[in-house]
Every structure is written in C-alpha cells, then in structure tokens.
Amino acid sequence: MKRFIVVRIVQMFVTLILLSVLIFSLIRISGDPAALLLDESATEKDYQLLRVELGLDEPIIAQYFKFISRAAVGDFGLSTNDRVPVLISIGGALPNTARLALTSLVLALSMAVPLGVISAVKKGSVYDHFARVIAGLGQSVPTFWVGLVLIQIFAVNFRILPSSGMETSAHYILPSATLALFMMSGFARLLRSSMLEVLDSEFIKLARIKGVSESSVVWKHALRNSLMSVLSFGGMYIAILMTGTILVETVFAWPGLGRLAYEGIINQDFPLIQGVVLIGGVIVMLSSLLTDILYAYLDPRIRFSG
Amino acid sequence: MLTSFLNAGKWLWHLYVKRRFPLFAVSTIVSFFALALFGENLSPFPPNQVDLGARFSPPFWQEGGSIAHFLGTDGLGRDILSRIMIGARNSCIVAIFSLFLGGFLGTVIGIVSGYFGGIVDGILMRMGDATIAFPIILLAILLSIILGPSLLNVVAALGLVLWARYARVIRGEVLSLKERDFVALARVAGASDLRIMVKHILPNIYNTLLVLLTLQVGWVIIVEAALSFMGAGLPGPDPVWGSMVAKGRQYVTSAWWVPFMPGMAIAIVCLSFNMLGDWLREVLDPRMRQVE
Numbered sequence: 001m002k003r004f005i006v007v008r009i010v011q012m013f014v015t016l017i018l019l020s021v022l023i024f025s026l027i028r029i030s031g032d033p034a035a036l037l038l039d040e041s042a043t044e045k046d047y048q049l050l051r052v053e054l055g056l057d058e059p060i061i062a063q064y065f066k067f068i069s070r071a072a073v074g075d076f077g078l079s080t081n082d083r084v085p086v087l088i089s090i091g092g093a094l095p096n097t098a099r100l101a102l103t104s105l106v107l108a109l110s111m112a113v114p115l116g117v118i119s120a121v122k123k124g125s126v127y128d129h130f131a132r133v134i135a136g137l138g139q140s141v142p143t144f145w146v147g148l149v150l151i152q153i154f155a156v157n158f159r160i161l162p163s164s165g166m167e168t169s170a171h172y173i174l175p176s177a178t179l180a181l182f183m184m185s186g187f188a189r190l191l192r193s194s195m196l197e198v199l200d201s202e203f204i205k206l207a208r209i210k211g212v213s214e215s216s217v218v219w220k221h222a223l224r225n226s227l228m229s230v231l232s233f234g235g236m237y238i239a240i241l242m243t244g245t246i247l248v249e250t251v252f253a254w255p256g257l258g259r260l261a262y263e264g265i266i267n268q269d270f271p272l273i274q275g276v277v278l279i280g281g282v283i284v285m286l287s288s289l290l291t292d293i294l295y296a297y298l299d300p301r302i303r304f305s306g
Numbered sequence: 307m308l309t310s311f312l313n314a315g316k317w318l319w320h321l322y323v324k325r326r327f328p329l330f331a332v333s334t335i336v337s338f339f340a341l342a343l344f345g346e347n348l349s350p351f352p353p354n355q356v357d358l359g360a361r362f363s364p365p366f367w368q369e370g371g372s373i374a375h376f377l378g379t380d381g382l383g384r385d386i387l388s389r390i391m392i393g394a395r396n397s398c399i400v401a402i403f404s405l406f407l408g409g410f411l412g413t414v415i416g417i418v419s420g421y422f423g424g425i426v427d428g429i430l431m432r433m434g435d436a437t438i439a440f441p442i443i444l445l446a447i448l449l450s451i452i453l454g455p456s457l458l459n460v461v462a463a464l465g466l467v468l469w470a471r472y473a474r475v476i477r478g479e480v481l482s483l484k485e486r487d488f489v490a491l492a493r494v495a496g497a498s499d500l501r502i503m504v505k506h507i508l509p510n511i512y513n514t515l516l517v518l519l520t521l522q523v524g525w526v527i528i529v530e531a532a533l534s535f536m537g538a539g540l541p542g543p544d545p546v547w548g549s550m551v552a553k554g555r556q557y558v559t560s561a562w563w564v565p566f567m568p569g570m571a572i573a574i575v576c577l578s579f580n581m582l583g584d585w586l587r588e589v590l591d592p593r594m595r596q597v598e
Contacts, residue, residue: 011432011435011436014432014436015436015440018436019440023448026448026449026452026453027452029452029453136577136580136581136584137573137577139524139576139580140524140528140573140576140577140580141569141572141573141576141577142528142531142532142535142548142551142569142572142573142576143532144531144532144535144551144552144569145551145565145566145569145572145573148551148555148558148565148566148569149566149569151558152558152562152566156558156559156562235435235438235439236438236439238439239438239439239440239441239442240441242441242443242444243441243442243443243532246441246443246444246536247443247532247535247536250535250536251555261444261447261536262536262537264447264451265447265450265451265536265537265538266537268451270451270452273447273448273451274448276444277444277445277447277448280441280444281440281441281444284439284440284441285439285440288439
C-alpha cells in the first residue's frame with residue numbers, strides 16, 4: 001500500500017513536469033512570449049520591460065525554471081483583459097466549480113446505481129433494454145446541446161427554472177441535471193458490465209448457498225464489489241467530470257473555471273488560460289490520486305501487497 | 307446463379323434478424339459519408355448564402371415555415387439544412403485524421419509495450435494513464451489559444467489523447483497473443499522482433515482495432531463539437547456543427563431551431579456510430595464486451 005501510494009505520487013509529479021514542459025515549449029514555439037502576455041495597447045517600452053522581467057535573454061533551461069518556480073507559488077501574472085491577478089480570478093471561480101461538480105456527481109451516481117444494477121440483474125429484459133438505451137443516449141448526445149434543450153424547455157417554455165447564474169438552489173437544477181445525465185451513462189454501463197461479472201463469481205454462489213436473501217446478495221455483496229471497479233476508473237471519470245463541468249458552465253453562465261476558460265478564449269487572454277489549464281490539470285491529478293489511494297485502501301488485494 | 311442469390315438473401319436475413327444488424331445506424335453512417343463527399347452537390351442552398359428577407363424562418367411544420375427551408379434558417383437567413391449537410395465534411399475530416407493519428411500511435415505503442423514488457427511497458431503505460439486522466443478540453447483550449455484555432459490543432463489534441471485508449475486495449479491483446487505457439491514458432495524460424503510484431507501479431511488485432519475505431523468516432527465528433535462550441539475548434543466561414551450550436555445559443559429563446567438542429571445532427575451521427583460499434587463488438591468478439 002505504501003509503495004503503491006509512493007509510486008502514484010511520483011507518477012503525478014512526473015506528469016506535472018511533463019505538463020509544464022509542454023506548456024512552456026508551446027509558448028516558446030508560438031514565437032514571442034511577450035506578445036502573448038501583453039495586449040494590443042502595449043507600447044514598445046512595455047515589451048522591453050516584460051522581456052527583461054521574463055528573462056528572455058537567459059538560457060532556455062533557466063527560463064524554464066523561472067516559469068516553473070513562479071507557477072509553483074501561484075504567480076500566473078495579470079489577466080490581460082481586466083488586469084486582475086489570475087490567481088484571484090481562479091480562486092473565486094474554483095469553489096463554484098467544485099459545488100457544481102459534486103452536486104452532479106452525487107446525482108449521477110444516485111441515478112446510475114439503480115439503473116446499472118437492475119439492468120444487470122434483469123439482463124435481456126425490457127428494463128435492461130430501456131436502461132441501455134438511456135445510457136447509450138447519454139453518451140451520444142453532446143452535453144452542451146442537452147443544456148440548451150433543457151433551457152428551452154424549462155426556462156423558456158415553462159418558465160419554471162432559471163437558465164443562468166447560481167444565486168439560489170433552483171439555479172443548480174438544470175446545470176447539474178445536464179452534467180449528471182452525461183456522467184450517469186458511463187457509470188451505468190460500467191456498473192452493468194461489472195455487476196454481470198461479479199454476479200457470476202464464486203463468492204456470490206456461496207452467499208446464495210448460505211441462504212443470504214437475494215436482495216442482500218445483489219445490493220450488498222455484488223454491488224459493493226462492482227462499485228470497486230467503477231472506482232478503479234476514478235481518474236478517468238474525474239477528467240471527464242472536469243471536461244463536462246467546463247462545457248456545462250459555459251452553457252449556463254455558471255461563474256466557475258469553465259466560464260473563466262471560455263472568457264479567456266473569447267478575449268484571447270493568455271495568462272488566464274495558462275492559469276486555468278495548469279490549476280485545472282493539478283486539481284484533476286490530485287483528485288485522481290486521492291481516488292486511487294481510496295481504491296487501494298478499500299481493496300485488500302492492493303492494501304496488503306507490498 | 308439463383309442459388310447464390312438465395313444464399314446471399316438468406317445470409318442478409320440471418321444478419322438482420324438473428325444478429326440484429328443495426329440498419330438505422332448503418333444508413334445514417336452511409337448518408338453521413340455521402341454528405342461529407344458530395345455535400346455541396348446535394349444541399350438545396352449554398353451554405354453561406356445570406357438571405358436577409360428570410361431571417362429566422364422556422365422549420366416547415368411550424369407556422370410561417372416553408373418547405374424550401376426545410377429545417378428553417380438562421381439569423382442571416384442561411385438555410386440550416388444546407389449548412390448541416392456541408393458541415394458533415396468537417397466532422398468527417400476531423401474524425402478520420404484524429405482517429406488515424408491516435409489509432410496509429412496507439413497501435414504502435416500498444417504492440418511495443420505488450421511485446422517487450424518490462425520497463426518499456428511500465429513507462430509507456432504510465433504515460434498512457436496520465437494522458438487518460440487529463441481533461442483533453444484544457445489541452446485543446448491551450449493549443450488553440452497559443453497556435454490559433456485550426457484543423458491541425460484539433461486533430462493534434464484529439465490524437466494525443468486517443469492514443470492511450472488504443473494502446474491500453476491493444477497491449478492487453480498482445481500480452482496474450484505473444485504467449486501463443488505461432489509466435490514461438492516464428493521465433494524459432496528466425497523471425498526478427500519487428501517481423502513478428504508486424505506480420506504475426508498485428509493481423510490478429512485488426513478486429514479489436516476496428517471495434518475501437520468505430521466506437522471512438524462518436525466520441526471524436528462530440529469532442530470536436532465541444533471544442534468548436536467553446537470557440538477552440540475549426541475556424542472559418544464554412545459551417546461546423548459545434549460552432550453552429552454555439553452561435554445559435556443566443557437565439558434559444560426566440561428561434562430554438564437554430565441551435566437545436568445542428569445538435570440533433572451531432573447526436574444522430576454519434577448514436578449511429580456507437581450502435582454500429584456495439585454491434586461489431588458483439589459479432590466480432592464477444593470477449594470484448596467489457597471494452598468501453
């Protein structure tokens with residue numbers, strides 16, 4: 001277990017370094033970094049000052065270390081659009097993103113668990129087909145478009161739910177439903193296939209022979225083990241959740257990281273985008289590290305190895 | 307002659323009824339490719355033809371709609387059906403290039419990783435895990451803002467993420483293939499590693515590759531649309547499904563069909579590719595039902 005965690009942490013740092021090298025070299029490939037960091041109103045003097053400040057006359061390795069040490073303390077510079085430090089904008093947006101992501105995650109799991117379990121238990125039935133169609137639709141329909149359709153139905157036609165912002169709890173309903181629908185289909189499919197596998201295994205037969213009730217076999221023994229396989233894909237789902245959140249925030253004008261990224265693209269605000277990408281990447285990697293540790297802790301096969 | 311016709315008929319009937327051949331999905335996919343190839347010859351209007359007199363004309367079944375503009379027009383009076391038909395080409399190009407890039411890299415890395423094992427395998431697979439656990443949209447946004455939005459960036463971003471999905475599955479296949487007798491025999495016969503990988507292992511993973519490619523088309527089209535929606539996709543005046551939704555979103559209260567129709571096109575095409583992929587998986591290799 002200890003060894004596993006150490007390996008995962010080392011791996012995370014290697015990934016982080018790769019990411020920072022990627023971003024750094026992309027900036028250099030694109031030409032003059034000063035041009036990316038300054039807006040059109042900047043004078044020649046601003047350029048000179050920034051070149052010295054960025055140390056563009058130093059060797060490339062030294063430049064990289066300067067870049068990385070600034071990023072490590074959260075110094076991403078000022079947004080070229082509104083001159084606010086990037087870290088402050090991100091700090092304000094992050095809790096909103098976390099709220100939306102968590103609400104949707106809970107909602108998605110609470111829909112996916114019954115859907116996946118019943119679908120596996122009643123394999124081949126009408127219910128199974130229905131559940132698979134729902135899950136298939138969720139994977140084929142673009143998230144941002146579902147958001148627009150829900151706005152059209154509930155905010156425009158029936159006027160019962162707000163379509164943008166996050167002032168009241170009613171504001172959570174449409175964005176989190178959109179995101180949950182998208183997350184739910186992946187969970188349900190995965191849960192169905194791993195439930196089928198688990199229900200076929202020896203320990204389930206043993207539980208049945210011992211006379212454990214059918215509902216306890218399905219909802220306790222089998223589900224618990226199937227959820228483990230969902231958890232083992234945790235890292236992938238967190239990346240998907242982040243992608244989905246960014247899109248859903250853009251549709252519903254939710255003041256989070258995704259909204260920030262969208263504004264950054266529209267305004268060609270390079271420092272802001274750079275900050276969002278780095279911070280977003282770090283958050284995803286940290287959360288997938290935590291998921292993996294949780295998985296290792298819950299699974300005795302990993303907990304007791306090494 | 308007659309018997310061979312009968313046999314062909316029997317085979318088709320068997321395919322359709324017993325194997326549940328996804329006719330709807332395949333016809334959609336064929337039309338999608340036809341539109342990508344001949345879109346401009348088939349569309350009723352040129353995609354960028356502005357007609358301010360016909361702004362926001364609703365689809366034909368709504369009051370005020372006309373058969374001429376079957377699915378209505380947008381804020382510049384451009385025919386939405388024509389724009390969707392022409393837009394198929396962009397989705398198709400992105401899908402083909404990024405799947406080729408990702409599939410090629412993934413196959414090479416998957417085979418090398420599975421065949422040699424050891425430290426090479428460890429490093430390549432950890433890189434793959436890291437790629438899968440990174441939100442692709444952030445990478446693509448970064449690429450587009452630094453290098454400017456272009457086809458190449460979208461394809462590069464998608465390909466860079468896709469390879470890991472292929473590599474993971476193909477590596478698993480290679481791990482079991484390389485223990486088989488025909489590989490050992492080839493080695494005894496003096497075949498080099500390269501020859502074994504290309505001539506003996508590669509042909510055995512074509513089925514897996516085909517299923518993976520089909521299942522990823524839908525994903526690629528959705529992500530490409532999402533990037534265009536965020537403003538980090540393909541540039542230019544030519545219609546792109548994702549950007550059509552993005553630009554139409556401001557009219558969601560007044561002219562719902564402007565963002566709705568292109569999104570519907572994305573959904574139908576993706577659903578079809580996923581249905582075909584699921585079907586191929588069941589038919590070609592029942593063991594692969596676990597592959598997501």
